[in-house]
Amino acid sequence: MRPPVTVRAVLAAAAAVLLVVLLPARPASAHATLLRTDPAGGATVTAPVTAVALTFNEPVKQQFSTVVVTGADGAPYAEGTPRSVGTTLTQAVRPLPPGAVKVAWRTVSVDGHPIEGQFTFTNAAAAPSSAAAPSSAAAPSAAAVSSSSAAVQPVTEDPGPGRLGWAAAGAVAVLLILAGGVFWRRRATSG
Structure with a gap:
């Protein structure tokens, strides 16, 4: 005897939910991650810095980017807006x-x-003259950095549903399968 259409529909839905829960998930689209900075976080530079460069693992949107560079005197030193080329965001x-x-x-x-973060470095270059002209260079010199490791503050990101979400989905799937089985069994024994 074939089960009624409603029982088959419940069992098919339960099986579909179970497949979704048990099949491995495809990796989610990852957010951009800061890989390194120039000057590096924690570094001491001995040559004048004309720009700060941030390199990410993927391109970022230039129109939504801000880079604030604050000197030891508390004054801002960023000049213009940041420029994004490839995976590097540069602030003069x-x-x-x-x-x-x-x-x-x-x-x-x-x-x-x-995404956001911050880092610091120490400027040990000679003090600029009082009437220094604005710099037009686009990238800092590699020789200006005495340390190549980048100390980057962790970026707070939305962790997503995580294990609790998968556990809840699994519990719902098991309950649907059990309810379908009970319903099907009752229908089979009453008919």
Whole structure:
């Protein structure tokens, strides 16, 4: 005897939910990740810095990017807006005073997710002259950095549903299968 259409529909739905829960998920679209900075976080530079460069694992949206460069005196030193070429976001800077320089950045991944972070480096280059002209260079010199490791603040991202979401989906699937089995059994024994 064939089960009624409603029982078959419930069992088919339960099987579909079970397949969705048990089949391996495809990797989610990852957000851009900061790979390195130039100057590197924690580095001490000995030559004048004309720009700060941030390199990501994928391109970022230039129109939504901001890079704030603050000198040891608390004044902003970013010049113009950041420029994105490939996976590198570059911010030109005016001549920096000696001391700690803080770089705070915010941008948007190609998937639309905002990301942000900050790092610091120490400027040990000679103090700029009082009437220094604005710099037009696009990238800092590799010789200006005495350390090549990038110390990057962790980026807070939305972790997504995680294990709790999968556990809840699995529980719903099991309940649907059990309810379908009970319903089917009752129909089979009553008919």
